[in-house]
Amino acid sequence: MNSVCYLLLAFFLPALVSSVELTFELPDNARECFHENIQKGIQTTFEFQVVTGGHYDVDVQIETPTKQVIYKEVKKQYDTFPFVPEVTGTYSFCFSNEFSTFSHKLVYMDLQVGDESPLPGVGEHITAMTQLETSAQSIHENLNSVIDYQTHHRLREAQGRKRAEDLNERVQLWSILETLAVFSISVGQVLILRNFFSEKKPSDMRNPLLNTKY
Numbered sequence: 554m555n556s557v558c559y560l561l562l563a564f565f566l567p568a569l570v571s572s573v574e575l576t577f578e579l580p581d582n583a584r585e586c587f588h589e590n591i592q593k594g595i596q597t598t599f600e601f602q603v604v605t606g607g608h609y610d611v612d613v614q615i616e617t618p619t620k621q622v623i624y625k626e627v628k629k630q631y632d633t634f635p636f637v638p639e640v641t642g643t644y645s646f647c648f649s650n651e652f653s654t655f656s657h658k659l660v661y662m663d664l665q666v667g668d669e670s671p672l673p674g675v676g677e678h679i680t681a682m683t684q685l686e687t688s689a690q691s692i693h694e695n696l697n698s699v700i701d702y703q704t705h706h707r708l709r710e711a712q713g714r715k716r717a718e719d720l721n722e723r724v725q726l727w728s729i730l731e732t733l734a735v736f737s738i739s740v741g742q743v744l745i746l747r748n749f750f751s752e753k754k755p756s757d758m759r760n761p762l763l764n765t766k767y
Contacts, residue, residue, distance in 0.1 A: 572665050574704075576604065579611065579650045579658040586647040591666055593641040599624070600663040601648070602631035602708055605715040607656030612649035618642025628652070661708055 579585055591597055603609040613632070615624035617640060624634050638644065650658050 606658035
């Protein structure tokens with residue numbers, strides 16, 4: 554898989570939040586970059602985590618439209634990087650697995666640009682919010698937090714399941730090797746004992762001095 558076959562669904566509206574969330578496969582000796590148009594001065598949060606593959610690490614780099622590197626990590630498993638762009642343009646988010654020669658990686662990425670839009674009808678009037686509107690806004694924020702926690706727990710569950718599967722494969726392979734070793738030793742012992750208790754021919758039991766010619 555030399556290219557990522559995922560469509561980035563991002564909605565750009567003034568003063569609204571833009572979010573990109575995806576999971577993609579990063580082959581060995583490969584480098585994948587994602588590009589996003591971000592306006593100057595808008596709060597942006599970049600988050601990633603390696604779900605499966607190798608030692609669960611990857612090289613990550615963020616470049617501005619002027620090719621300035623504002624974030625760079627080597628062999629990182631997960632991280633969160635909030636920043637405020639100083640220039641408007643296309644920012645590059647690159648993941649590299651070039652240091653690995655045989656391990657494919659499964660990487661989760663989440664990019665949030667801007668503040669989340671308020672609930673419909675909330676914040677549109679000048680007067681203070683009513684108790685019902687305040688409760689609705691609080692429930693909305695709590696539900697967003699629950700969604701974030703669920704996402705992280707799913708990622709950890711997938712990571713733990715993959716590690717358990719790898720460990721199970723190693724245990725099975727080791728058990729097969731031990732079985733073959735025990736079987737080989739058993740066959741060898743049987744052959745050796747059979748050789749000890751096998752009957753010798755009468756010619757072999759004669760005194761060799763009698764067969765000596767003078």
